[in-house]
Every structure is written in C-alpha cells, then in structure tokens.
Amino acid sequence: MKNFKIIVSIVILLTATSCEKNFLDRAPGVALSEEKVFSDPVLASQFANNAYNFLVDDYARFNNHRGTTSQASDEAVSGNTDVSIRTLNQGLFHDHYERGGSALNDIGGIWERAYAGIRITNVMLGKMSTVPWTPNQDPTRIEGEMKFIRAFLYFELIKRFGGVPIVDKALEITDNADLPRNTYQECVDFIVADLDQAITNLPPSYDNASYGRATSRAAMALKSRVLLYAASALHNTSNDLNKWKAAADAAKALMDLNAFTLHPTYSEIMNVAESPEYIMIKIRGPRAIDGMLLDFIMSPGSGGAQGSMNPTQNHVDMYEMQLTGKPITDATSGYNPANPYAGRDPRFYANILYNDAPWQGRRMQMWNNGNDFRENNIIYTATRYYCRKMWPEVYTRNTTARALFNYIFFRYAEVLLNYAEAQNEFLAAPDNTVYNAINTIRARVSMPNLPLGLTKAQMREAIRHERAVELAFEDFRWYDIMRWKIGVEVINKPVMGMNVVRNSNGSFTYNPIVLPSIYQRTFADYMHLYPIPRTEIFKSKGVLTQNPGWE
Template structure:
C-alpha cells in the first residue's frame, strides 16, 4: 500500500506523505491507482501532469468569486463577507486560511510536481513521440512548480524549499530559506523549463499549457518583485535584470497589443473578451459560461454586482487630454465627473447614468442598482464593467468562452519601464522607458507623456499607467505591498441624488494598516506542526 498517492492531513498540505489512505489525485476512474500505474505510460503521466494544472489559481476568483484587488484601494467586495472582513483587518495566523489559503494549496501542487519530476525520467518509451512528450511535460511541471512557489513568495515572503516528495521518515520541522535563495530556486526552474518548451503552441488543443513565453513572462514578474523595496535594497543590477527579462518577452515578437477596434474604449474592453487574442501570453480557459456577467453585472441587469470599483480608483483616471483631474488645465468639471475621461474609464467602470444593454444604470437610492440597496448592490456607487461581455444575457441564450488572464504583453511593457527607470538615474538614460509607456497610452487613445520627466516623476507616471491599464488583474494588491505603500485608510463611495445633479462622497470602509500587512501571516496550523518561523509582527 505504500505506493498509494495521496495528500496527507498531518501537515495540512505542507508535507504530504505516503500512506494507505484514499487516493487524492483522481488520475483514473479507479480510485486505487498506484504510482506504478500513474507513470506506466506517457499517456498516464500526462494525465498526472494535467491534474497539477487543476491546482493553479484563477485570478478573478481568489476568495470565492472575488479577486484580491477587491481588497486593495481599487475595489470593494459587495457580498463576499470574507473579503470584507479581511479588508477590515479581521485576519491573523489563526484564521488566515478563511481568506487566503495559498500556503497549503500551493504546497499540494508542489508535491504533485515533485512526484512528477522524480518519476518522469523512468516512464517507458512506447511510441516514437514519447521522448518529446517527456521533455515537454518536464518543462510544464517546472513552470507550474515555479508559479506555485512564486504565489507563496509574493503572499508570505520566503518559504521552505521542498524539491522532492517527502515521506514519513523526513523531519517535520522546516526552515524557511532566504528570500534570495527562494528567488534563485524559482528562477532556475524557469530557466530549465524554457529550452524544453516551444515558445507558443499553434494547436488550439494546447492553448493554456505551459510554454516558453509563459516562463519568460513569469521571470519578468518574479525579478520585478525581487528588486522592489519590500524585498531588496535599491540595487540597480536587480532592476536591470527585471528589465532584461521583460525585454526578452517583448523581443519574441510573437505577441502584439490588441488594437482591432477604432473606438478605444471598445478596443480595451475587447482584450478581455476576444478569446485567445494575440496580446495574451497566458490565460486559463474558463469554458463557455456566463460567470463574469453573473458576478459583475449590476442588479439592474440581474447580476450580483460583486467587486466594485472605489471612488479612490475612479479618481485615478485622467481626462481624455491626458491630464490628471487635479490639474486645473485638465477641464475636469466636478459637477459632471464622468464627462471627458480617458477611454479606459468607460471600458472599466459602470457609474450612475451608464447605459448597458439598453438599461440606464441607476445607483441613486431607489434606482435599479442603488448603492446599499441590497446584498448584491454596490457599496461604492460603481460597478465593474471590465471582463464582462455585454452581448451576454443572463436570462436567455448561451454564454461565451471566458478567460482568466495571467500574463499579457501590456504588462511586459510596463514591467520594463518600471525596472529600467529604477535601474537608471534618469529616464533619459533609456529612451525605451518613454517608448514603452507611450505605446500603452497611444493604444488607449491618450497623448504621450510630457518630455523631460525626472526619475521620481516617471516613477509616478509608470505607477499610474500600471494601476489603470492592469486594474483588477491581480496587480494592485501586490503592488501596494512590494512598493511598501501605506495602503489603508478611507475607501470612498459616491452617493448621487435621483436627479443626477449632485452627489456626496462617503466612506464605505476604513481599512487599517500596519507594516506587518505587507506580508500575510503563515497559517498557525502550519507553524504549530512544522515549527516554521512566523512572519514579523504576526507571532
């Protein structure tokens, strides 16, 4: 019975051990499948690898149907009580798994990856193509292990590196490796995977499987985080490494910014609705459904209105002339705050008076989507328009092929600009900083950045562009932290009167902040069993 594959409960997923318990992996209809059977052919081995993909998270559904960015200053979770409690500071080591359970879930996937990497060399070759399949599967598993370890790294910081399956004879006490060792381990997995994988797949049945470009994109994000203030002193070489990694993805010339529609708002919205378009480096196929529409449509469209933009976020949008609304020359009229804003605003946010599917979205008291009007009603006065396909009706017809996007080309441009700006004394030292920020702004229908910006001015411009372009794509929650921002405070809402002629600004939630919140607490259950060191401030 020792060859049964399962995930033991002794270490809450961190140390999965071998025993006589019921098979966990569901690799075949027979629940008693053994390791020997699981790796007896390359087909069975691929089934095992496919199972690891099921552990990978979905960006828009981190806490129930709620993304992490609903717990940043971008968003507010309308009805997901756990996300609201988290945002209010109601979490700690004893209950963090109620909100974020990445430590356990990632180690479950990592254990599966370690088993696959151990067994892959010995899988028999039965067909001429089996050797190529073995090579590809090893690359895929290395990517997934790297992705899962990076998920731990960005949430909890440094972690115990486990690179092989553990048994009942192994010491249960674990020591966290240094941050630098963790980054190096993930980086090695990615570098080892890249030559084993095609850069992209032409066959549609392989879309979403790990490829070389995905490994390179994850390198870009990993090295950007590793160079950031939370994780490093200001070291130019680290920033330069992140810039190089980002440029390598760009220089593949296999991805292009989506730019098919003349209307800039429609074009931006289509990035997330046109299935497998050429801007996307990696997405997880969510199947044919109406999930985004159900989650994000306002009640006036029979939706659940979850994850709503905040007034804090709305104020970030510039005017169509490219000027901040705080600039007297911008033309911003506070009595008509939604007139003349940049195109991405209209593609991302539903506001009082927005029209969708022939319905006027009414957020005023008594309106069809009134603020604080019920469980599914916004608490901020806005609804999230991004990600939904407004051709989809919740009451009739079929859904659409949905994607959860993890990497796209726009992020690589912005990653490069941030990293190179930080690596240099002035943005004038690298013309590509301006070029790559401006290519994003041009696609959005905005003028280029003003010339002659200094390093700090460019830093703010890049952070603005990142916040708007990549909103609700699981960046802001972590950007706040890696930049060491003091992200608490008032989350603001807008309250319109029925005539739409006046409004007041209120506080939807006051969110606490302590420096210990830059990293999450490790679950106390893990600390108790493995004696792994708790994060500072959470002891």
C-alpha cells in the same frame, strides 16, 4: 504501495466560435498505484497535466466566488462586506483563512494548494527517467512544464509570505517534513533556475489542441515578474540596482522576440478566445451565469442576486482626461465635477459601470431607488459603481447568451510595464525605451504620450498609475501595493464613493463621499507580508518561523 488520484485529460480542439475546452478537461479520477502510473507513459503524462490544476486561475476566488484581491486594495469594496474581504480590510489576516469562508482564501488556502501542486511536480520530476516514454509523448516538454509550474507555485508563495521552505523532491513518509524557511533570495534563485530550464525545454507556442500549456515565452514572462518583485522595495531594502537591471533585462528579452503585440481593442482583452497579446491564459468555455456573475458581479437591476464587486471613487479618480492626458486634480485637465464621467481615459468606460452609462439597452441608474441602487441595501453597490471589466454585457438573468471571461496569466502589456518600471529604477533618469513602453500602452486607447522631461520620481509615479489603470481588477494592484511597500499610505486613505442625486429635470448632481466605517481599512507596515498559517507553525514544532508582527 502508494496510490495517486489520476486526472484523465481529454484534448478537444479549441476554436474561436466553439465551446472552448482544453487538455485539462477532466474525466472522473481513478485510484491507481504508483507502479501502474509511471509504467504507462499516457498515465504518466496525465499525472503531469494535473499539476496545472493547482495554479491560481480565477479572480473571484475568495469564499468560492465572493471576494477578490481588488477589494482588499483601493480598487474596490465588497458591497455586502463578505467575511473573506472584511477580515483583510480590518487587518485580521489570520481570520481571513480561519473563518473567511470556503476556498480559495489567499493565505492558508494558497499555502496548501501551492505545496500540493509542488508535490505533484516533484513526484513527476523524480520519475521522469523511469517512464518508458514513446514518440507520442515529449518528456523534454513535460520536464519543462513541471519546472515552470513548480516555479509559478513557489512565486505565488513568496509574493505573499516572503521566504518559504524549498522542497525540491517528493518527501517520503520517513523524511523529515519540518523544514525551516529558506531566505527570500534563495527562493528567487531556485525559481529562476527552474524557469531557465523551462525556457530551454518548452516550445515557444502550441497548436490549438494544446493552447494554454506553458511555453518558453510564458516562462520568460514569469521570470520578468519574479525579478521585478525581487527588485522592489519590500525585498530590496538597499535598492540594489543590479536587481532592477536583471528585471529589465528579463522583460526586454521577451520584448525582443517580437512575438507579441497589444490587442487592438482594450475593452475586449478579457473576452476573446485568442489574442496577439496573450502569452498564457486559463482556457475555459463561456461562463455559466450562476456563481460569480449572478452572485457577485451583476447589479440587481440586471437580475443579479448581489452586485458586491464595487469599484471605489479612489480608483475612478485615477482615470485621466483623454484630451489633455492630465489627472482630474489638475485645474487645466478639462475635468468637470458636474459631469464627472465625460472625456475620461477610454479604459474607464471599459472597466467601470457608472451612473447613466449605456448598458444592455438601458442606462445605469445609480440614484437612490433607481434600478441599480437602493440605500442601505447590501445587494446593491456601495459606491454607485459596478465592475464592467468583469461583467460581459450579454449576462442578464433571463438570457441564455454566454461569453468568455478569461483568467490571464500573462499578457504583453504587463511585460511592457515590467520593463518600464525596472528600467526607470535602474537608470538615473528615464530614457526613450521607458517612454516608448508606456506610450505604446497609452496609444492603444488614444491617450496622449507622457510629457517629456519627467524625473525618475515623476516617471515612477506615472508607471505606477499606468499599472493601476491598465491592469485594473486583474489581480495585480493588491500585490503591487505590497511589493512597493506603500500599504500604510494607500490602504489607510479614506475609501470613497459617489453620491448621485437625480434632479426633477432629469439632470444629476454628483458629490464624492466617504463610505461608512465598515468599508474603511486598517493597514500596518508589518502587513506587507501575510502571516504563515498558524497550523503550519504549530505542526513544525518551532522550526517554521512566523513573519514579524503576526506572532
């Protein structure tokens, strides 16, 4: 007889002012038999709810909370060169999961977590017809949730590894578990089929008690993302325009519902309980200061143990001048290198903490021996920047104030960006719908519209720039670089920081600098896909094949 660990759900109403909790808040697990679980509709629905716990649902997840994908990309560095990041930066991807610290790493950890969650969805889908459902449950919705979660977990796998084995049922102990990899396209087709079923089964929205569950609109957003990745260079080597059209159509279908708008204030996007922009978020209460905030995000100048989430100068330089809408490399942009932080895209001030920035009733001090920087001291920033987007201002060591910091699965700005990219790639030249999607995002922060008459290639660069700025530090940039297949070009560029000198008269002198070699990266073309964990290759007795370059 089989036993399952049942996670008991507690439903607590969500309000904007209370301590947010949700249908996944967990009480202690109880070991119950399969017969007991699926003969009781309440236990069966709780078993299904447990599948949500296997989704990737936080940004700082490497080595407990000490690394993000931003630090693998050109967005940021790990100031203390945490092993989980250092192994990725050095191209030692096998070492990332074999000696990169505690879960959740981005290779072996994701592989195990995703397939564990997929098993739960497969078990639940296989038992749907045997559960004596009552009017208090909604089996159609539960089936849709399982299809959505299974699709989401398979997407997390294929965006990292390419084609993976498709397991569409719960394997018994006598079944052969040594399965070969399906092709990437087979996986995409399987995911899309699950999502189409989820779109049919799921409601468009929920009341507050179930806020955070998968909806038909979340399934549409995921479909948009899946098809965008499938159309991109890494897996669309022939540049099949039909794939771009499918991706554009998927995003447009969600846009045409007119169900979402951009949140009015960009700087609040991570920190509100509800937003007209949110399509699906991870519901959790205000963050405790211990862990990610105290031990990863916060400057020692505010009481942080180590502030190692440090944006790069490479990323900072992406923020255009607000008045002209031009990059700082343009001589007519209005940029002044002696006053580098004045007049920038307002998203810069929402995302980055820089020298002399107003913060917590003081100003950031990024010069040597200032409150926020000490030379050759790894608990301080390596770049002279901290990540404002991940650090709600209320958090200092000696305060009891708390704030929300959400993990956003899908927000409307991403859908607009997905549409603009796919539509631009499908057309011979960008049309008004492409401009409108990007200009809508820029208008929120009072940035000028894109100039008219851009070529397809120019618009491509504008869209990629807009994604880098709008979605900064939200777990997109690293995977965008991978799917665009531009890692060799982007990741191998010198990683830069800013040298800040405080002059005797109180003014500052700024000079961009190349960071020490420990922060520089190595990236080869084969690294656009992760290696399959070696333990999985060995267990399969040669049935599971390794990605090229990682043998």
